[in-house]
Amino acid sequence: MNPSPARAGVVALRVVRQLKRDRRTIGLIVFAPIVLMILFGYALSGDMSGVHLGLVDGGGHAALRAHLVSIQDFDILRLGSESDAERLISEGRLDGAVVLGPEGVRVLLDSSSLQIAGAIAAAVQAGAAKEKTGLQTAGQQKAQESAITTRYIFGYDLVMMDTVGPAILGLVVFFFTFINAAIAFIRERSQGTLEKFMVSPLSRVEMVSGYVLGFSLFTILQSATTLFVVTFGFGVPLRGSPITALAVVLLLGAGALVLGSFFSNFARSEFQVVQFIPLIITPQIVLCGIWWPLESVPEFIRPFSYMLPLTYAAHALRAVMLKGAGVADILYPDLLALGIFFLIFSAAATMMLRREVA
Amino acid sequence: MAGRGMAREIEPAISARGVIKSFGRQRVLDSLTVDIPYGVTYCLLGPNGSGKTTFIRAIVRLLHLDGGEMSVLGRPVSEVDEIYSQIGYMTQHKALYPDLTVQENMEFYAGLYGLKKQQRVARLEELLEMVDLSEHSGRLAGALSGGMYQRLSLACTLIHEPELLLLDEPTVGVDPRLRQTFWEYFGRLTQEGKTVLITTHLMDEAEKCQRVGYMRAGRMAAEGTPEEILRQAGLRPILKLWLAEPERDAVLLRAEGYEIDVVGGVVQVRLESHARIKEVLAAVSPLDMRLAEPKLEEAFLRLSEAA
Numbered sequence: 001m002n003p004s005p006a007r008a009g010v011v012a013l014r015v016v017r018q019l020k021r022d023r024r025t026i027g028l029i030v031f032a033p034i035v036l037m038i039l040f041g042y043a044l045s046g047d048m049s050g051v052h053l054g055l056v057d058g059g060g061h062a063a064l065r066a067h068l069v070s071i072q073d074f075d076i077l078r079l080g081s082e083s084d085a086e087r088l089i090s091e092g093r094l095d096g097a098v099v100l101g102p103e104g105v106r107v108l109l110d111s112s113s114l115q116i117a118g119a120i121a122a123a124v125q126a127g128a129a130k131e132k133t134g135l136q137t138a139g140q141q142k143a144q145e146s147a148i149t150t151r152y153i154f155g156y157d158l159v160m161m162d163t164v165g166p167a168i169l170g171l172v173v174f175f176f177t178f179i180n181a182a183i184a185f186i187r188e189r190s191q192g193t194l195e196k197f198m199v200s201p202l203s204r205v206e207m208v209s210g211y212v213l214g215f216s217l218f219t220i221l222q223s224a225t226t227l228f229v230v231t232f233g234f235g236v237p238l239r240g241s242p243i244t245a246l247a248v249v250l251l252l253g254a255g256a257l258v259l260g261s262f263f264s265n266f267a268r269s270e271f272q273v274v275q276f277i278p279l280i281i282t283p284q285i286v287l288c289g290i291w292w293p294l295e296s297v298p299e300f301i302r303p304f305s306y307m308l309p310l311t312y313a314a315h316a317l318r319a320v321m322l323k324g325a326g327v328a329d330i331l332y333p334d335l336l337a338l339g340i341f342f343l344i345f346s347a348a349a350t351m352m353l354r355r356e357v358a
Numbered sequence: 359m360a361g362r363g364m365a366r367e368i369e370p371a372i373s374a375r376g377v378i379k380s381f382g383r384q385r386v387l388d389s390l391t392v393d394i395p396y397g398v399t400y401c402l403l404g405p406n407g408s409g410k411t412t413f414i415r416a417i418v419r420l421l422h423l424d425g426g427e428m429s430v431l432g433r434p435v436s437e438v439d440e441i442y443s444q445i446g447y448m449t450q451h452k453a454l455y456p457d458l459t460v461q462e463n464m465e466f467y468a469g470l471y472g473l474k475k476q477q478r479v480a481r482l483e484e485l486l487e488m489v490d491l492s493e494h495s496g497r498l499a500g501a502l503s504g505g506m507y508q509r510l511s512l513a514c515t516l517i518h519e520p521e522l523l524l525l526d527e528p529t530v531g532v533d534p535r536l537r538q539t540f541w542e543y544f545g546r547l548t549q550e551g552k553t554v555l556i557t558t559h560l561m562d563e564a565e566k567c568q569r570v571g572y573m574r575a576g577r578m579a580a581e582g583t584p585e586e587i588l589r590q591a592g593l594r595p596i597l598k599l600w601l602a603e604p605e606r607d608a609v610l611l612r613a614e615g616y617e618i619d620v621v622g623g624v625v626q627v628r629l630e631s632h633a634r635i636k637e638v639l640a641a642v643s644p645l646d647m648r649l650a651e652p653k654l655e656e657a658f659l660r661l662s663e664a665a
């Protein structure tokens with residue numbers, strides 16, 4: 001039987017009718033993000049304290065490194081590469097970075113906060129001087145001096161909420177869609193409707209796409225209100241198009257829906273769905289780079305971060321809102337990764353639908 | 359369609375040959391063999407755990423068989439997915455959305471089966487009337503009583519006018535008056551050539567079916583029309599006679615070859631067939647009499663004891 005959009009539409013209409021009638025869930029979908037945003041907004045709206053300095057350690061320069069680490073005002077973030085440092089500065093999440101290597105020392109500074117840039121440059125000079133006195137010959141001292149290069153990068157002067165807000169928009173949609181979808185599919189099983197679907201012309205693909213369609217309406221409603229509060233309530237910049245931001249959120253929501261459907265196979269009741277929160281949601285909150293940059297996550301865990309959809313959604317939403325990125329800018333890797341995540345889990349969810357009954 | 363007409367005369371609507379299904383070590387269907395003809399109401403009876411529901415789920419391929427062969431509406435069971443639109447399946451879990459209204463539930467199922475708007479409106483009206491829910495079409499399904507919920511579930515199962523109806527305990531919690539309506543409706547469906555397979559615990563419902571299968575431990579312990587089953591169990595109608603001189607008449611009837619018991623002064627004659635009533639009455643003149651038909655329930659008890 002060929003998949004029919006009409007049948008998927010029938011499922012979508014039913015999902016909308018059900019959710020529409022469930023006032024409490026609607027309230028939760030719309031108002032919980034607002035409350036969350038207000039809480040985060042007030043908690044995080046202050047200037048970031050201290051100087052956030054990235055350190056890319058390519059070996060050598062022990063005295064300079066020790067000097068930088070010893071400065072109390074500096075909050076040191078160890079990074080893997082210079083390009084990571086460059087990106088974090090351009091996103092406004094670092095005030096500067098020092099790249100140590102055998103060929104010399106490079107200092108990257110944020111041109112948007114010159115005062116802090118000056119402080120960092122002075123600290124590097126002082127550290128280099130300490131290093132110099134420890135060196136033996138005049139020739140070595142000369143080489144050391146010439147090896148410090150400074151480069152300015154255009155960054156932002158951001159408050160914490162600016163960088164966290166866009167990512168939270170993704171988190172909120174992911175969280176609510178995952179939970180609601182898992183519960184909806186548990187109910188399809190316990191009500192016996194799933195079994196009845198299996199003996200009807202409705203295919204599994206039509207059923208899952210019907211759900212994606214129906215839930216998308218509520219995802220739009222939810223993200224639109226959240227976006228509104230974030231930008232108008234807290235002045236987080238929205239430099240890109242809100243439509244692009246919504247597209248990212250919709251793709252993320254579709255992924256969360258199929259993930260919820262997949263995991264509903266492992267829960268017997270609504271109560272057990274709640275138990276998935278620490279397992280599925282918490283790792284995303286911790287590892288997707290909302291609170292601290294991915295680059296500061298220990299390297300052996302980082303591959304795991306890159307398997308989580310929220311990592312890509314948070315990155316894409318930041319790019320759209322803070323840098324004005326368009327669809328083409330976030331196509332690779334963000335939209336691609338979200339798309340692949342959706343496809344993998346819709347295949348898994350669809351397969352599990354049959355397995356459950358057989 | 360002519361081809362199918364031919365097939366109908368030769369093939370049964372459902373045919374199972376040596377069907378086997380196990381769950382773990384437990385064999386739920388144990389070489390089950392049965393033919394269910396087109397155009398009948400067929401009742402599956404049997405104690406809990408005898409395999410009735412498993413059999414129905416095997417027919418619609420919700421589980422895979424471990425052995426044996428089965429065909430449904432002239433197709434091997436492996437292709438049954440292609441004829442789902444001709445099957446109406448009502449599970450024991452009513453399969454309704456409690457947060458949708460009566461009408462919305464029905465509209466949803468009508469949509470799944472692709473009913474066009476005009477057809478849908480007419481069908482909804484007809485079925486709502488049949489299940490006596492016309493006045494409740496705007497009520498949430500979750501707010502209905504148990505019996506109403508059951509009726510709505512039946513209406514949703516019938517919405518696409520299926521050729522084959524598989525109803526797992528459809529009359530649980532339905533009051534006797536409405537049960538009567540259901541049975542009349544099922545009768546109408548079989549007259550249109552549709553096939554209705556019903557599981558039930560209620561013997562009086564089994565007696566309303568054209569054919570009955572009694573399942574025990576995954577097999578058909580007895581199968582046929584209700585009359586055939588009574589005969590298989592060796593049960594015959596009993597004519598009870600109140601006579602002026604019971605002892606004398608009992609001797610007389612025994613001499614003519616009848617099986618006679620005298621219980622509390624009442625002479626009980628086991629009849630070979632109803633036709634013999636006339637002959638008995640020619641031999642004696644009772645003051646009063648009563649014909650006791652054998653009960654299917656008794657037949658099943660006997661048959662399962664024998665098994």
